[in-house]
Amino acid sequence: MSNAKVSIVIPVYNAEKYIERCIDSIIGQSYAEWEIIAVNDGSTDSSLARLNRYAYDKRIIVIDIPNGGVVNARNVALKSASGSYLTFVDADDYLPSDAILRMMEKMDGQDVDLVIGGYTLHWERDNRFKDVNNKKDFCTADDCLDYCIRYGETFLPVKMYRMDLFRRSVNIPHDIIFMEDTIGVMQYLCCCRKVAAVDGSIYVYFKNNGSASMTIRPKTVASMLGVAEFLMKYVEADTCGSRQVLIGKSGDLLLTVMGHLDLIPEHTDRFRKLLAHYSELSLSQSGIRDKILKLYLSSPSWSLAWLGCLIRLTRIKSTVKKLLWRMIH
Template sequence: MLNPVNDVLLSVIVPVYNAAAYLERCIESLIQQDESRFEVIFINDGSTDHSLSLLQNYAHYPHFHIIDKVNGGVSSARNHGIRASRGKFLCFLDADDFLPSTAFSTWLCLMQQNVCMAVGQSQHFTPQGQALDFPVASDHARPMAVSAAINELLYFNPRHGICDKVFRGDVIRQHHLRFNEDIYNFEDLLFVMNYLWLQQHRQVVFSDKVVYHYVKSAHSATRSSLKEKHFSFARSFSSMKAFLSAQHHRCYYHLYLKVTSSYIYKALNSEGFSRDFIDEYIALYRQSFKSYLSSGLMINAWSLYFTFFFLSPRLVSRLRKWVRK
């Protein structure tokens, strides 16, 4: 049984939307944590399955708080959780994922006074709970200046999500930092870059410990049918650039081109996208490619691909589709 919450060190924000199939596994992983000074804020985001009733079965746990709201999307749910949080530190958990029992104690150990954010390892699982990979975990932790950490997250050790990280709650609350609810892709990376821009006097720690169990699902947003709203990633990157300096531009544009070319390829091989819509993003890609050249392109296979895609995105996409077949 969990102990009553007297001193909340860590707030955990869990958006819940039609997650009944996996929710109990997620909740049990929270109950089994070896650190008790935490609170969990579950935001039921208008679920139409029995997710809410499952949450209510655990309402007697003193660490757990349940917010029931109309559906507004994952960013809306996370923002509700931020507003309700009390912890010195803050992290995020998706309801279809789960945690190793040492996740919270690892976070609290890493978040020393001069550290603004810690980043851990993720292990991937099937929906049935079978491990798909086995990261080599160790006690090794690399402290890094924020400026270097940004390039690490963008390119050298790409970590674009939100759930393998822990943040300082006071920084988020003081600056009213929130997720953009009108952006559906890379809004989490935008949140991270905004946060780091506010904390350039501190350090980021990269840990080799596994802090998150990510469940790979065929129904995830990245694998579901492509829609125009998914191209809001461009707004994420446009906003993100305001938080970066010239030393980050090469890594930033490398990621931007990788993402943009991927979405153009998907759109060219999907139904429901007009030629004008696709051409708009091809023009954006070509403009970004020129900026990438100006920032100093990286000598790697991706840069060669970017060049060919710049010359003829439709031809490259046809060839790529042919190779995949």
């Protein structure tokens, strides 16, 4: 295995409680050839001051910019990155001490374009941990894309990339504020040859007490519409495999947008056009989701009524699952 440098990008926004743990977990890595590019994205707390405490270490680059969102912060970091390989860490998360080494053993030793690993969930509330490991190993990028989309593993972290390929292939639109990682992972995988999986956890997601479920805002709904449009363009261009999985994900997003279309009335015509296009792409789809979506084109009020029933049924199922989980655990 070579001693190639790994660039570790950390977007930072109001992470004063966690950023030192994050950086310390990288300083303590068993693999020594790394650099950190930490971008303070207009934090209003003491995050920048805490980052500057690491100025003594020449491997740690701190960049301070006005708030522009995570996509912009990552792009700024990439301009300063000098590594041959790339990985991402969120400021409130951290890495096991051998994470970079194990990813490099796969990346360098097996000559692959992407390494994906398992991760650990760490809840602050009760200091509980849960490991989430890969279900399978991968040979092709299409297999990996199918897995990532199907199981929601489309995070830019928990993966290692080739820097040159990432720079050539990934270009996430700045107006996407929801599921931006999904777009980045898709763009990269569509340019990959081989993918390898690391056994066990290479990343710790920290679920802090301040975490809340995502608030549905107009910008979020508009962003969902943009992601659905992006996915359908990939299906239409036949750029990569996993056609049915991508169509299904587009349908899920359009169904969510339909339920919140009142927040973005200016996008109604755009939604109807995308829905008509989705109907053409999903001719073989016959589930309840697709029936509700296609009904909207002829009878929006009936479609929304059926959607309300579906949401209530889903909530009931979710409540039952939670009760069963508590009984078992």
